[in-house]
Amino acid sequence: xxxSKGTNIKVLVRVRPLLxxxxxxxDESSKQCLITMPVESPMTTILKVPTTSTFHSQKNKQNRPxxxxxxxxxxxxxxxxxxxxxFDRHQDNFVDNSAFYEKTGPDIINHFFQGYNVCLLAYGQxxxxxxxxxxxxxxxxxxxxxxxKDILGQKELLINEKINCEVKISYIEIYNEQVNDxxxxxxxxxxxxxxxxxxxxxxxxxxxxxVNDYDDFKNLLNKGNLKRxxxxxxxxxxxxxSHAIITLxxxxxxxxxxxxxxxxxxxxxxxxxxxxxxxLAGSERLAKTKVYGQQDRIKEGxxxxxxxxxxxxxxxxxxxxxxxxxxxxxxVPYRDSILTYLLKExxxxxxxxxxxxxxxxxxxxxxxxxxxxxxxxxxxxxAARANKTKxxxxxxxxxxxxxxxxxxxxxxxxxxxxxxxxxxxxxxSEQTPSSASDNFNKLINYLENETRRLRFENKYLxxxxxxxxxxxxxxxxxxxxxxxxxxEFAFQIQQIQSDSVSQEKNHLQVNCQTxxxxxxxxxxxxxxxxxx
Ligand SMILES: Nc1ncnc2c1ncn2[C@@H]1O[C@H](COP(=O)(O)OP(=O)(O)OP(=O)(O)O)[C@@H](O)[C@H]1O
Numbered sequence: 234x235x236x237s238k239g240t241n242i243k244v245l246v247r248v249r250p251l252l253x254x255x256x257x258x259x260d261e262s263s264k265q266c267l268i269t270m271p272v273e274s275p276m277t278t279i280l281k282v283p284t285t286s287t288f289h290s291q292k293n294k295q296n297r298p299x300x301x302x303x304x305x306x307x308x309x310x311x312x313x314x315x316x317x318x319x320f321d322r323h324q325d326n327f328v329d330n331s332a333f334y335e336k337t338g339p340d341i342i343n344h345f346f347q348g349y350n351v352c353l354l355a356y357g358q359x360x361x362x363x364x365x366x367x368x369x370x371x372x373x374x375x376x377x378x379x380x381x382k383d384i385l386g387q388k389e390l391l392i393n394e395k396i397n398c399e400v401k402i403s404y405i406e407i408y409n410e411q412v413n414d415x416x417x418x419x420x421x422x423x424x425x426x427x428x429x430x431x432x433x434x435x436x437x438x439x440x441x442x443x444v445n446d447y448d449d450f451k452n453l454l455n456k457g458n459l460k461r462x463x464x465x466x467x468x469x470x471x472x473x474x475s476h477a478i479i480t481l482x483x484x485x486x487x488x489x490x491x492x493x494x495x496x497x498x499x500x501x502x503x504x505x506x507x508x509x510x511x512x513l514a515g516s517e518r519l520a521k522t523k524v525y526g527q528q529d530r531i532k533e534g535x536x537x538x539x540x541x542x543x544x545x546x547x548x549x550x551x552x553x554x555x556x557x558x559x560x561x562x563x564x565v566p567y568r569d570s571i572l573t574y575l576l577k578e579x580x581x582x583x584x585x586x587x588x589x590x591x592x593x594x595x596x597x598x599x600x601x602x603x604x605x606x607x608x609x610x611x612x613x614x615x616a617a618r619a620n621k622t623k624x625x626x627x628x629x630x631x632x633x634x635x636x637x638x639x640x641x642x643x644x645x646x647x648x649x650x651x652x653x654x655x656x657x658x659x660x661x662s663e664q665t666p667s668s669a670s671d672n673f674n675k676l677i678n679y680l681e682n683e684t685r686r687l688r689f690e691n692k693y694l695x696x697x698x699x700x701x702x703x704x705x706x707x708x709x710x711x712x713x714x715x716x717x718x719x720x721e722f723a724f725q726i727q728q729i730q731s732d733s734v735s736q737e738k739n740h741l742q743v744n745c746q747t748x749x750x751x752x753x754x755x756x757x758x759x760x761x762x763x764x765x
Pocket of ligand 1: 362516
């Protein structure tokens with residue numbers, strides 16, 4: 234396993250445009266954009282402190298007599314990994330979802346295929362643009378669909394390198410501190426969270442599905458989105474009332490190079506990585522979302538805020554731990570909410586993590602808080618490592634079962650028969666049931682791997698055949714072209730030849746004519762009639 238200790242969480246800040254309800258505000262000053270992201274400095278975000286803000290008035294109160302008073306215009310300057318300007322589409326530095334993806338996507342996809350666990354998380358107050366950034370819409374698809382498209386494309390390309398990729402998807406939401414499986418069967422979709430000693434917390438019995446192509450993904454995403462808890466609030470017509478986590482798991486099996494380039498050989502390396510795509514519910518103030526009297530909405534809002542404040546505490550402590558590496562690290566309360574418990578590895582463990590902080594252009598208090606949060610996150614380090622396993626180091630004795638000079642399927646059928654007989658014999662002798670079932674499990678494991686290998690071989694050969702077909706098609710086109718060129722050439726030569734023969738004939742005719750004329754003139758001189 235390769236180690237890369239201490240990679241900082243990558244922090245990106247995005248400001249959204251004014252919403253129609255904000256555009257409609259009558260007071261011009263309340264719809265002035267408070268954020269600037271200078272074109273020449275793509276990492277910088279500048280936040281203007283309005284004179285009306287409580288922050289401004291607090292500072293004024295703290296000003297001791299005699300000290301310089303706060304200027305009318307005060308600005309806060311921040312530096313992040315990227316500052317994404319999506320406020321005004323008429324400006325040169327405007328970034329829509331696909332341009333945003335071009336900036337971050339390749340990095341994410343590379344880490345994922347290199348075997349690292351990856352997490353991409355969108356944070357921000359309600360209606361700041363998290364769902365727009367992550368999911369997008371038909372005209373401007375978000376990061377999640379764009380990432381999946383590229384992953385599926387890359388999966389096909391890797392067949393040429395004898396790498397088989399299996400992509401699986403699961404989709405959950407955390408709603409009122411409870412995990413729901415959004416792709417699960419209709420009735421009971423509630424799941425428990427458990428902790429694996431090595432890989433960390435996970436959701437038990439969550440359903441995952443193989444994704445072969447983009448249509449598979451779209452169908453599953455739509456199914457999950459329909460189940461996700463959303464509601465209309467005064468801040469957002471379709472506000473996410475839950476934290477949503479889509480997890481893609483990629484299993485790459487590399488087959489060794491065999492003697493013949495068409496033979497895929499044995500699987501000799503396996504990498505399993507996952508990518509968590511997280512769209513958080515927005516932090517909100519009851520006063521702003523105006524959900525008074527709606528008990529369900531209030532309970533949701535309180536639990537959303539609770540889990541986000543635990544996330545805040547965890548980030549605070551992780552940031553303090555990273556800043557003081559020599560002092561005893563403080564205990565981080567991941568278990569205080571389901572969200573932080575499930576994100577434990579992504580916040581401090583084996584993960585390359587990216588956090589997108591979405592902000593409103595006109596809400597100073599919330600934006601200020603979000604940017605300060607983002608500043609803390611910048612200092613947090615995770616310890617990602619590529620999850621490679623050399624398969625040759627795993628003792629699989631079942632290889633002995635293979636008889637290379639026999640047809641694979643006949644041989645496997647025989648082996649199954651023999652081992653089933655052996656199992657029966659062992660069951661009736663002194664073998665303990667557990668060791669017998671252990672052997673049986675190993676056999677099943679072996680057969681599953683073998684089936685996977687043969688399936689991939691089939692896919693690989695089909696792919697090679699397609700490639701060859703394409704090459705033949707290209708060559709045929711070339712041959713046709715050369716044939717055509719040849720015909721053209723032959724015609725031209727004929728033309729030139731016939732041209733030059735007629736030219737020569739003309740020339741000879743002219744010569745003959747001249748000679749005849751000369752001879753006639755000479756003859757005239759000897760004409761006796763002319764002489765007298
Ligand atoms: N970058 C953007 N470009 C255009 N429209 C945007 C952008 N960001 C957000 N919006 C619009 O703003 C509104 C709120 O955005 P969105 O639903 O993504 O917010 P949210 O942060 O997910 O909110 P909540 O936490 O309440 O779910 C939507 O109508 C969305 O289309």
